[in-house]
Amino acid sequence: MNGILVDDEKLDRIQSKVLDMRLYHGQPATFEGVTLTPYSATVGARVTGLRIDARAEPGAALRRFLYDGILRHGFLSFAPGTVALEDFERLVALFGTPKLMNTPYTPETGKDGQLNAIDSSIKKTRMNYIWHMDQVFQPKPPPFTALFAQAAPQVGGDTLFANATAAYDLLDPLFAAYLETLSAVHDVEAQGFLTLAYHDLAQRAAQREKHPPIEVPLVRTHPETGRKQIFANELYTQRVLGVTRRTSQALLDILFDALGAPEVQTRHRWEDGAALIWDNRTVQHRGVADFGQGRRVLHRALVV
Structure with a gap:
């Protein structure tokens, strides 16, 4: 600086810190035909090759593979066709027990009564557009949250995720x-x-x-x-x-x-029938209110 030469060690010390990507940037991993592909360098992974319904229940080893994946990546995004809405609670059960936590604007749904709907046509509060972790105003907040997209807007309505680690x-x-x-x-x-x-x-x-x-x-x-x-x-x-x-x-x-640093964030684009489960102990999230008069209907399960 000011024309003075510095060595690499000093140059690194006097500048703002960057992430050691060896801790984050993983390669795709496949087990029993199911593949996890990093969604971004620091948070999230896409899951393909999985099907969940009454006839297809993953075994213990595959469940462990998925669980280890969510610990590593922070969230798992399941491609449309992985699970139908009526079987969404089966997917949730791979990570724990769903528990209903709702408000008058997010009514109960789901066959077992442990889901609630976040429907933009009836939900008038906008707290989901502020960065947060779910229920961390409680002494024991849920470790995982899951969402299923019944209806995604044609444009907008994404969810942002930030890796707090x-x-x-x-x-x-x-x-x-x-x-x-x-x-x-x-x-x-x-x-x-x-x-x-x-x-x-x-x-x-x-x-x-x-x-x-x-x-x-x-x-x-x-x-x-x-x-x-x-x-x-x-x-x-x-x-x-x-x-x-x-x-x-x-x-x-x-x-x-x-x-808010771009290095720790990613933006998840919703599709009809997509599901997503995140580690509520690792990532923060917020919705994006950029879909105008479009309708956005997500079904949510908090997992304990």
Whole structure:
């Protein structure tokens, strides 16, 4: 700089950090005719060659292959034709037990009553367009979330995903070590979720009592992979504890900037009949409201 030559080691040190892609950029993997192909360099994989219905239940080894795949890639996108809507809960069951968690704007669907519909024609709240992890205002949020596209818009309506582990890896190590000493408050009402979703005051009060604010680590470790990740999101993280309000916001802005880096994100394009399951402990997500008057109908299962 200023005409002074620097060696490669110093050049690397004085510039912003880049990801070690050896930890992310995998090759396609195939097992028993089922192939996982990376969706992007840091998050997601496409699944082809799989069929789920009453006559086709994967064995234990194939289930392990898929489970290891979601831990490695963060989400698995299943091609249309993998599963029909009436069999979607069979696919969900490969990763755990579906559990209904809905609001008045996301009514119950599904033959076993453990799915809810996210239908743009009736859903007037827009919280799904803010970066978040599902239900992290609870002490034990679901480890996985699954979606099935009953109807996808002709244009738009994609879902963005960000790898919170890769975002952590972009942080300076000394700064990351400081963040690991801090806690934050997660609150379902941080952006007014209950106020907008529950117009009945008694229902709203019951939900508020059921979901008080909780204290969480600002950085947490994935229980299965052992890798660290940013555990702050724009929808539910209210503030960082132990610092001033302005410092709290500055720290959150830095973390949200890391989560917004193109290197850690991908954009999933929906097709009718496509399904997707993600590791809610690894990735954050948000919908994109760019489909105008088009209709977008997704069926959701939270997996415990």
